[in-house]
Amino acid sequence: xxxxxxxxxxxxxxxxxxxxxxxxxxxxxxxxxxxxxxxxxxxxxxxxxxxxxxxxxxxxxxxxxxxxxxxxxxxxxxxxxxxxxxxxxxxxxxxxxxxxxxxxxxxxxxxxxxxxxxxxxxxxxxxxxxxxxxxxxxxxxxxxxxxxxxxxxxxxxxxxxxxxxxxxxxxxxxxxxxxxxxxxxxxxxxxxxxxxxxxxxxxxxxxxxxxxxxxxxxxxxxxxxxxxxxxxxxxxxxxxxxxxxxxxxxxxxxxxxxxxxxxxxxxxxxxxxxxxxxxxxxxxxxxxxxxxxxxxx
Amino acid sequence: xxxxxxxxxxxxxxxxxxxxxxxxxxxxxxxxxxxxxxxxxxxxxxxxxxxxxxxxxxxxxxxxxxxxxxxxxxxxxxxxxxxxxxxxxxxxxxxxxxxxxxxxxxxxxxxxxxxxxxxxxxxxxxxxxxxxxxxxxxxxxxxxxxxxxxxxxxxxxxxxxxxxxxxxxxxxxxxxxxxxxxxxxxxxxxxxxxxxxxxxxxxxxxxxxxxxxxxxxxxxxxxxxxxxxxxxxxxxxxxxxxxxxxxxxxxxxxxxxxxxxxxxxxxxxxxxxxxxxxxxxx
Numbered sequence: 038x039x040x041x042x043x044x045x046x047x048x049x050x051x052x053x054x055x056x057x058x059x060x061x062x063x064x065x066x067x068x069x070x071x072x073x074x075x076x077x078x079x080x081x082x083x084x085x086x087x088x089x090x091x092x093x094x095x096x097x098x099x100x101x102x103x104x105x106x107x108x109x110x111x112x113x114x115x116x117x118x119x120x121x122x123x124x125x126x127x128x129x130x131x132x133x134x135x136x137x138x139x140x141x142x143x144x145x146x147x148x149x150x151x152x153x154x155x156x157x158x159x160x161x162x163x164x165x166x167x168x169x170x171x172x173x174x175x176x177x178x179x180x181x182x183x184x185x186x187x188x189x190x191x192x193x194x195x196x197x198x199x200x201x202x203x204x205x206x207x208x209x210x211x212x213x214x215x216x217x218x219x220x221x222x223x224x225x226x227x228x229x230x231x232x233x234x235x236x237x238x239x240x241x242x243x244x245x246x247x248x249x250x251x252x253x254x255x256x257x258x259x260x261x262x263x264x265x266x267x268x269x270x271x272x273x274x275x276x277x278x279x280x281x282x283x284x285x286x287x288x289x290x291x292x293x294x295x296x297x298x299x300x301x302x303x304x305x306x307x308x309x310x311x312x313x314x315x316x317x318x319x320x321x322x323x324x325x326x327x328x329x330x331x332x333x334x
Numbered sequence: 335x336x337x338x339x340x341x342x343x344x345x346x347x348x349x350x351x352x353x354x355x356x357x358x359x360x361x362x363x364x365x366x367x368x369x370x371x372x373x374x375x376x377x378x379x380x381x382x383x384x385x386x387x388x389x390x391x392x393x394x395x396x397x398x399x400x401x402x403x404x405x406x407x408x409x410x411x412x413x414x415x416x417x418x419x420x421x422x423x424x425x426x427x428x429x430x431x432x433x434x435x436x437x438x439x440x441x442x443x444x445x446x447x448x449x450x451x452x453x454x455x456x457x458x459x460x461x462x463x464x465x466x467x468x469x470x471x472x473x474x475x476x477x478x479x480x481x482x483x484x485x486x487x488x489x490x491x492x493x494x495x496x497x498x499x500x501x502x503x504x505x506x507x508x509x510x511x512x513x514x515x516x517x518x519x520x521x522x523x524x525x526x527x528x529x530x531x532x533x534x535x536x537x538x539x540x541x542x543x544x545x546x547x548x549x550x551x552x553x554x555x556x557x558x559x560x561x562x563x564x565x566x567x568x569x570x571x572x573x574x575x576x577x578x579x580x581x582x583x584x585x586x587x588x589x590x591x592x593x594x595x596x597x598x599x600x601x602x603x604x605x606x607x608x609x610x611x612x613x614x615x616x
Contacts, residue, residue, distance in 0.1 A: 089493075165592045180585075215553070226568070238579075
């Protein structure tokens, strides 16, 4: 347990209060905050470029203060992205090499997919279709693992093609000229996919489904109520209880001020994100349908 | 005093016929300002002779008299036959350059298939070529004939930025292809020929290299035949999009429906375990 010392002190200082489960460390929440900031900067400065002939895209660019501002903000967003990727791997390396943490790359506490995840998918689909019992999910649900690897894949692809487009003259010393054209296509489509995936699928899975609506505060406070933990992660609770380790996961609740700020900012970003995703989806469908009509006629 | 009087009166006398000859636009517009003014052409069609005063005054030629371009107008107008407007009177260099271009060759063969000066610059509303107003319409202007190249231009970073309204640092058609002396790619003298395209790129990209210049700026992701690399890249990316949403959109919809059904069940039998008060649901 990476957070043992911290949890221990927190647990002892908060005797008598209602206990919550610490699910995400401060460092993890900080990285997620960087991801959110970078993602929003990149989305609102980049997506208008792909959908340049739509009024909403021109409106966003005007609101940002013109294209010159957008292009530098986009590069700032890119640098922030490379920074959080570095910080992420630095922590993984620290936990693996220095703290010699076990179960980082395997087992129920790891983000790496396991055979159980396939079982969970099947059980979940059965639950969707006929109801009954939900799969007993452990620390990371399969949809969270998919989110994680989708984000990693997106970062790799967008980072690489983004660098090619940022420094085309340098990269064409190593790559053929058509790499620029390929990068333009890949960067635009992958970015639209990433934005729509985050705001439609990730937002629903994490925040908008009934149990969490309108926002899961775990990403701000890092904490989950005992009842929610029992409902959402029954396998982890069982495992933790069996190890007699529940005490080490329990912390006093987060400050209400933090939760309030987090919720306000979170809901504004949620609305912004859903807004631009609706614009993207509408534009893509409109384009395809008009092309289909032209093709038929 | 006397000498000065003679000087002024003779100057006035000298300028008097000039004033009649170099008519003010207002004089011409007394007839040509009429929207109904038309001329019957030999082939049975009619041609409008109407001139929009506002367009003309706002054009770069707004301070010229009509007769600077429309030479050969005599006192017997409209019975006379005024000559064709020759832009070369003032713009000799551009006219000479144009005469070497593929446009001029094609125009000679078939005037309807290729542009002369007027087709690109317009007539009375002619704008300064460096002006924002002219730049904004430039790509559409070329795109009237070169529709596919217009479309693929807007697929590139250059075109997208221009489309968002930023023309300052971004190349328009003529920045690569040149404006008047446009030559086909196969001609070694062309700005975009294999031999000279790198020099054209270097104009804005001082660190460009041979392979950089080999990038086909007008690559077409919809053209399977002409551009298989762009086509397949596009195809694979679209497949990835379908894969991701094909998996997750049904998952999300089914989850939403199941949540709704479960909630309805709970409302019907409140004796069962109460639902978790989670996430601070508002």
